[in-house]
Amino acid sequence: MPEDAKLNFTHDEYSQRLQKTRDAMSAKQIDCLVVVDPSNMAWLSGYDGWSFYTHQCVVVRHDAEPVWWGRGIDAAGAIRTCYIDADNIIGYPDHFVQSDERHPMDHLSKILRDLGLDRVAIGVEMENYYFSAAAFRSLQTQLPSAKLVDATALVNWQRLVKSEQELAYMRSAARIVEGMHARIYDIIEPGLVKSDLAAEIFHSGIAGQGEDWGDYPAIMPMLPTGMDATAPHLTWDNSVLAAGDITFFEIAGCHKRYHCPLSRTISLGPPPQKYLDAEKAVLDAMHAGLENARPGKLAEDVAIAFFDTLEKHGFKKDNRTGYSIGLSYPPDWGERTMSLRRGDRTELKQNMTFHFMPALWLDDGGLEITESVVITDSGYERLAEVEQKLLVK
Amino acid sequence: MPEDAKLNFTHDEYSQRLQKTRDAMSAKQIDCLVVVDPSNMAWLSGYDGWSFYTHQCVVVRHDAEPVWWGRGIDAAGAIRTCYIDADNIIGYPDHFVQSDERHPMDHLSKILRDLGLDRVAIGVEMENYYFSAAAFRSLQTQLPSAKLVDATALVNWQRLVKSEQELAYMRSAARIVEGMHARIYDIIEPGLVKSDLAAEIFHSGIAGQGEDWGDYPAIMPMLPTGMDATAPHLTWDNSVLAAGDITFFEIAGCHKRYHCPLSRTISLGPPPQKYLDAEKAVLDAMHAGLENARPGKLAEDVAIAFFDTLEKHGFKKDNRTGYSIGLSYPPDWGERTMSLRRGDRTELKQNMTFHFMPALWLDDGGLEITESVVITDSGYERLAEVEQKLLVK
Numbered sequence: 001m002p003e004d005a006k007l008n009f010t011h012d013e014y015s016q017r018l019q020k021t022r023d024a025m026s027a028k029q030i031d032c033l034v035v036v037d038p039s040n041m042a043w044l045s046g047y048d049g050w051s052f053y054t055h056q057c058v059v060v061r062h063d064a065e066p067v068w069w070g071r072g073i074d075a076a077g078a079i080r081t082c083y084i085d086a087d088n089i090i091g092y093p094d095h096f097v098q099s100d101e102r103h104p105m106d107h108l109s110k111i112l113r114d115l116g117l118d119r120v121a122i123g124v125e126m127e128n129y130y131f132s133a134a135a136f137r138s139l140q141t142q143l144p145s146a147k148l149v150d151a152t153a154l155v156n157w158q159r160l161v162k163s164e165q166e167l168a169y170m171r172s173a174a175r176i177v178e179g180m181h182a183r184i185y186d187i188i189e190p191g192l193v194k195s196d197l198a199a200e201i202f203h204s205g206i207a208g209q210g211e212d213w214g215d216y217p218a219i220m221p222m223l224p225t226g227m228d229a230t231a232p233h234l235t236w237d238n239s240v241l242a243a244g245d246i247t248f249f250e251i252a253g254c255h256k257r258y259h260c261p262l263s264r265t266i267s268l269g270p271p272p273q274k275y276l277d278a279e280k281a282v283l284d285a286m287h288a289g290l291e292n293a294r295p296g297k298l299a300e301d302v303a304i305a306f307f308d309t310l311e312k313h314g315f316k317k318d319n320r321t322g323y324s325i326g327l328s329y330p331p332d333w334g335e336r337t338m339s340l341r342r343g344d345r346t347e348l349k350q351n352m353t354f355h356f357m358p359a360l361w362l363d364d365g366g367l368e369i370t371e372s373v374v375i376t377d378s379g380y381e382r383l384a385e386v387e388q389k390l391l392v393k
Numbered sequence: 394m395p396e397d398a399k400l401n402f403t404h405d406e407y408s409q410r411l412q413k414t415r416d417a418m419s420a421k422q423i424d425c426l427v428v429v430d431p432s433n434m435a436w437l438s439g440y441d442g443w444s445f446y447t448h449q450c451v452v453v454r455h456d457a458e459p460v461w462w463g464r465g466i467d468a469a470g471a472i473r474t475c476y477i478d479a480d481n482i483i484g485y486p487d488h489f490v491q492s493d494e495r496h497p498m499d500h501l502s503k504i505l506r507d508l509g510l511d512r513v514a515i516g517v518e519m520e521n522y523y524f525s526a527a528a529f530r531s532l533q534t535q536l537p538s539a540k541l542v543d544a545t546a547l548v549n550w551q552r553l554v555k556s557e558q559e560l561a562y563m564r565s566a567a568r569i570v571e572g573m574h575a576r577i578y579d580i581i582e583p584g585l586v587k588s589d590l591a592a593e594i595f596h597s598g599i600a601g602q603g604e605d606w607g608d609y610p611a612i613m614p615m616l617p618t619g620m621d622a623t624a625p626h627l628t629w630d631n632s633v634l635a636a637g638d639i640t641f642f643e644i645a646g647c648h649k650r651y652h653c654p655l656s657r658t659i660s661l662g663p664p665p666q667k668y669l670d671a672e673k674a675v676l677d678a679m680h681a682g683l684e685n686a687r688p689g690k691l692a693e694d695v696a697i698a699f700f701d702t703l704e705k706h707g708f709k710k711d712n713r714t715g716y717s718i719g720l721s722y723p724p725d726w727g728e729r730t731m732s733l734r735r736g737d738r739t740e741l742k743q744n745m746t747f748h749f750m751p752a753l754w755l756d757d758g759g760l761e762i763t764e765s766v767v768i769t770d771s772g773y774e775r776l777a778e779v780e781q782k783l784l785v786k
Contacts, residue, residue, distance in 0.1 A: 006630075048627070048628075049624065049626040049627050049628070050612055050613055050615060050626045050627075050628060050724070051625075051626040052724055053522075053612070053724040053725035053727075072712070073624075073625050073712055073754065074624065074625065074626055076623045076624035076625075076754065077624030077625070077626055077627055079624075080620070080621060080623075080624055080627065081627075093711070094711055094712035094713055094734070095734070095736070097712075097713055097732075098713075098716075098727070098729050098732060100545070100546070103520070124526070126525065126526045126527040126530065127496070127525050127526070127527035127528075128525055128526075129446075129522045129523065129525065130522065131525055131526050132519065132520050132521055132522065132524055132525065132526065133517070133519045133520075133521075133524050133525065133526050133528065133529035134519040134520035134543075134545065135520075135526065136526035136529070137519065150527075152493070152527065153493070193606070195599055195600060195601060195606035195607060196600050198599050198607075199595070199596045199597075199598075199599035199600035199607070200596070202592070202595035202596060202599050203592045203593070203595060203596040204592075205592075206588060206591050206592035206595050207588060207589050207592035208588060208631075211631070213586070213588035213630065213631035214588060214591075214592070215628070216613040216628065219443055219446070220443055220609040222443060227473070228473060230469045230473075231442065231466075231467065231469035231470030231472075231473050232444075232466050232467065232469075232470070233442040233443045233444040233467055233470055234441070234442050234443075234470055234473065234474075235441075235442070235443060235608070235609065237399075237606065238601075238604070238606035318486070318487060319465070319466055319487035319490075320487055320490055320491075323491075330723045330724055331443070331445055331446040331723055331724070332446035334491070336491050339490075339491060341487070341488070343488070361466065361469065
């Protein structure tokens with residue numbers, strides 16, 4: 001290991017992660033796993049850097065240290081951030097970058113051949129932002145004797161139960177998002193320009209709280225107002241807030257790439273009765289859902305209790321109402337494993353973490369009051385403490 | 394068109410873009426183009442939102458208005474931001490989202506069948522962050538009678554020459570990045586915590602300059618110091634700046650998703666002679682390169698003049714030294730078409746824009762002094778005016 005690599009976890013923890021991954025590989029008879037998801041790469045090796053816009057991966061085998069492979073100029077970043085020995089950090093030449101003549105995965109195939117891995121079962125993350133159709137085509141063409149096996153989310157599923165150190169980072173992220181919401185409430189008022197508000201949100205989130213410095217979130221802040229809040233994923237512009245405006249803030253604190261998402265909604269002035277009704281429905285339903293947030297229950301139990309209670313209040317909702325969270329890179333702060341929805345029968349276990357996301361998008365605006373929680377030995381704990389209501393100012 | 398869609402360009406401009414795209418489709422005998430790249434989607438339809446973490450696309454045909462297709466809850470965002478008629482905005486149910494039982498592209502195939510497009514030549518962006526291997530597999534399986542054609546970057550290449558309105562947005566982004574660098578120089582000093590500095594960079598970039606409000610950049614700020622700056626893509630942590638530190642800032646201003654990237658390097662105190670030598674080499678080589686930045690020259694002419702001059706100064710560099718810029722979404726602010734490197738024989742034309750990125754990563758740090766330029770009728774114009782030197786404070 002390079003002596004000055006900056007590791008966020010002990011070598012023991014990285015070893016345990018590797019063992020869990022190898023066990024999951026064995027269960028699927030995978031000899032070699034090509035991990036391209038930046039979150040999975042970081043979780044396995046420590047690697048951190050905004051280099052995922054070019055092809056890169058960590059190669060996991062059963063009998064040797066993982067290999068970091070990526071763009072040549074990024075090898076220096078791997079040496080700075082991974083526990084992996086420099087001999088196992090392999091860069092490809094720059095003429096492979098965004099070329100229409102050659103694909104970086106052609107180079108990876110050569111490396112795999114050199115390692116004697118061209119006739120084995122190779123796991124690939126078929127459904128991933130960072131494994132394009134062309135990347136797969138390259139491996140198929142270059143490694144005709146290998147068996148390419150779908151290993152989508154194989155590593156993600158190993159990340160479901162968090163270690164104490166991971167929870168500590170998520171609690172730091174929780175302190176950060178508490179500060180962000182406090183700052184929003186402090187400054188929001190009619191006349192404020194949305195981009196200035198967004199600037200303050202970023203400032204608070206990145207400066208963080210004391211030792212809990214802020215990392216960039218995997219999703220940018222969303223703060224739509226009024227009709228724009230009928231849509232869930234709009235960001236901001238330079239429109240001016242006015243009395244009567246209702247704005248939701250879907251934001252996350254992030255520390256060392258670990259996230260604590262939390263949404264709140266603020267009404268400038270007394271909200272219409274319709275929104276008070278929606279607030280009561282969401283909070284009642286959320287509490288009904290959270291009564292099921294304990295070891296032994298299933299992910300869908302939380303969702304079903306939520307949906308049933310919401311329906312009693314006259315609101316029908318059919319989308320996903322939460323997901324597992326933790327370490328992440330853009331474009332998604334979810335872990336892309338467990339979802340809180342009907343049909344997801346993942347058993348809840350201590351130290352799982354999820355964002356319970358009971359948003360309501362109405363015909364003239366939106367209401368988001370959400371919680372990020374960790375499952376304890378007998379129930380759940382809210383990660384961040386922000387007043388759980390439709391905020392009025 | 395929904396009367397209140399917020400369009401950043403005239404209908405005429407969107408029509409011209411559509412025509413250019415259809416012409417390029419015709420040249421490749423493509424009947425129907427499935428555009429998943431969020432930048433291409435926005436350029437063609439106006440669509441904007443942080444929803445690209447789920448599958449979505451714009452479908453372009455020769456004889457009908459484009460179709461926006463995406464997650465059901467995001468249809469409201471499409472109505473808010475696209476010129477497309479509500480009848481042509483199609484959402485898929487939420488149980489397709491991040492499911493291991495069904496793929497959203499299965500739903501798209503059904504839509505394409507309904508539109509009579511299951512036996513034609515369908516162009517797909519094989520090499521794209523938002524077209525996974527699994528997405529391609531789904532289309533192959535569901536549309537066995539269609540001919541799937543690689544249309545990687547087909548739309549991106551249409552974006553190379555900018556319109557006056559696009560240039561206006563990029564000039565707004567240039568004002569923003571000028572403000573960001575001014576703010577950095579203003580506050581940087583020994584004792585400053587890097588995350589606090591990053592917070593100020595974000596604040597300046599998002600608040601923007603007057604009417605030029607800031608959008609989020611497609612790459613987060615990178616501000617590595619000392620040994621960390623031997624790597625090109627590290628972001629920040631809470632380390633404390635000290636006298637003698639040399640830090641580079643690779644950042645962009647962004648306005649309505651149009652970018653102006655610009656890097657500068659700051660030394661806290663007099664830099665070592667080695668860095669002064671590197672500065673002289675980079676600036677000489679950059680000027681040599683920019684002498685070739687005019688209509689009629691080729692992309693590689695800029696790069697070759699740069700490399701040759703750099704080599705005379707004793708520095709050998711083999712990576713890409715620039716790329717086309719404009720409209721972009723994470724994870725890359727480049728357009729992924731023209732590159733400034735040997736072998737790229739793209740002819741430079743008026744109103745092309747690129748980030749000339751002559752960085753040097755040394756054995757104990759990095760030096761980045763870059764320029765974003767627009768090709769004029771006879772030469773080039775720097776988009777942003779920031780002192781072109783190794784800054785010392």
